[in-house]
Amino acid sequence: MCLLTGIGLQQIARLNAHLTERYYSRGLYPYIVRALSSVNRRVAFSLGEVLLLLALGCVAACLAWYARQFYRQRAAWRSLLASLGRRVVWTGSVGLILFMLLFGLNYQRPSLAETLGYGRGETREEELELVGRHIVAEINQSYREAHAGRSNSQSTLNRKQLVAAIEEAYRQQTTLADVNPEGYGPPKPAYFSRILTRLGITGIYLPFSGEPNFNAEQPAFDLPFTIAHEMAHQRGYAREDEANFAAFLVCISSAQPFVRYSGYLNALDVLGALWRICPGCSREIFNGLEDGPRADLKARSAFWSRYQGRTSLLGRRINNVYLKANRVKSGVKNYDDVVSLIVGYYRLRPVTVNSL
Secondary structure, three states: HHHHHHHHHHHHHHHHHHHHHHHHHHHHHHHHHHHHHHHHHHOOHHHHHHHHHHHHHHHHHHHHHHHHHHHOHHHHHHHHHHHHHHHHHHHHHHHHHHHHHHHHHHOOOOOOHHHHOOOOOOOOOOHHHHHHHHHHHOOOOOHHHHOOOOOOOOOOOOOOHHHHHHHOOOOOOOOOOOOOOOOOOEEEOOOHHHHHHHHHHOOEEEEOOEEEEEEEOOHHHHHHHHHHHHHHHHHHHHHHHHHHHHHHOOOOHOOHHHHHHHHHHHHOOOHHHHHHHHHHHHHHHHHHOOOOHHHHHHHHHHHHHOOOOOOOOOHHHHHHHHHHOOOOOHHHHHHHHHHHHHHHHHHHOOOOOOOO
């Protein structure tokens, strides 16, 4: 019954997307997050990781108890197996309902492209080329501003200042009108960042504690974008392309050039989309990157390539299953769908890119 209730909630929300937006995503959900934030902001560590460890401990204890019972009551293995199955289904069903109520229904709200009036049509080659040139120019400019007088790629901001800069950028954001309210708990570095690194994960939003957690091991120039991405999830943008787009908007509107640099650098997916249409054009625009950003891209590639293997593949597959279970049809490819949102954003800004 609980399992059917969880699935039913998802289906009802999907069939009534605009009501989900009005009464859940913009109505109930912000109160849920603020309630959770009133608790998680009191501690510096991730409560979500603690809850996860407790859950794993309970699972291990339960399995150990059943293993002992199987050993002591071998003749009753059928009833014990049925009992274990019922507990698994019941626990999973309750977890599903809680997930839906605490966050999961946000996957069923109308698409951000629809809400902003961007549309979902095919992006044209000339659009991708113009936006790509703009992004490369902004990468170079923000890099020079962020690294003036320094020879390395580290930010002069400490982590507290970095988070404060991103929160301020969220408050100043006007395109996404529902991301500015106060009362959200701060993003936190994951204690188990090394596990996230091996899984190929840069950050994770933990809905049961309302916390955006980020992988503290990743290159410093990617941290602002990752933090802003997980904060977007916290604010109800569940789909990965929309969280990426929110992170892009927030970062490029920051007063801190290092944060802007991170936002523009992570928008280079535009050139990846252009490559599939016109490899020569994409290569020519990419060649406009200056030495500093090129060095950072090489450093990022070198960092993640050290952890490529079965574990990172497992992380990708788990994420893919998770997204598809939440009716994101493209799965992990949804991250790349941010390109159409970025192009849609610049279509409405002829002063910035005046030929779109």
